[in-house]
Amino acid sequence: MCLLEAVTAWDEEGITCLTQTHRDPANPLRRQGRLAMLHACEYGAQAAAIHGGLRARAAGQTARPGYLAALRDVRWFAEDLAAVDAPLEVAARLVLGDAENCIYAIQISAAGQVLAEARITIAPQPKNGVCSCS
Numbered sequence: 001m002c003l004l005e006a007v008t009a010w011d012e013e014g015i016t017c018l019t020q021t022h023r024d025p026a027n028p029l030r031r032q033g034r035l036a037m038l039h040a041c042e043y044g045a046q047a048a049a050i051h052g053g054l055r056a057r058a059a060g061q062t063a064r065p066g067y068l069a070a071l072r073d074v075r076w077f078a079e080d081l082a083a084v085d086a087p088l089e090v091a092a093r094l095v096l097g098d099a100e101n102c103i104y105a106i107q108i109s110a111a112g113q114v115l116a117e118a119r120i121t122i123a124p125q126p127k128n129g130v131c132s133c134s
Contacts, residue, residue: 001028004018004019005017005019010054015051017046017050017091018088019088019090020087023082027082039081040081040108041074043090044090044108045122047092048122051092065125066102067125068121071118073119075118076116087110090106090107091109092106103119104119
C-alpha cells in the first residue's frame with residue numbers, strides 16, 4: 001500500500017511528501033467512509049521509509065526492510081483525515097539513526113494547519129524472520 005504521491009524535498013535530515021490519497025474513497029485504511037486520525041502515523045511512517053531508502057541509495061546501499069516498532073507522543077488536531085479538503089503535506093525528520101534503528105519526528109499538515117504529529121521508531125526486520133532478542 002503506497003499512500004504518498006510525491007516527494008517534494010529531502011536531504012540527510014528529513015523528507016517532505018505530498019498526497020491526496022486521504023480523499024480517495026478506495027483508500028484501504030478507510031472504514032465506513034472515515035479515515036481515523038491515527039492513520040496519519042502510517043502516512044508519516046511511509047515518508048520515513050522513503051527517506052531511509054533515499055539515504056541508503058545516496059550511500060550506494062540498499063535499505064534493509066524494517067517495521068514500525070513504536071509510536072510515541074502521538075497528537076492529532078482533527079477528527080477525520082478523510083474530511084480534510086487540502087492535500088496532505090507529510091514530513092519526517094530523522095531524530096536519531098544508525099544502521100539498525102531510526103527514530104523520526106513526523107508531522108502531517110494541510111493548508112498550513114498541523115493535523116497530527118508523533119515520534120516513530122523503525123527497527124530492522126529480523127533476519128530469516130527470527131528475532132535475535134533474548
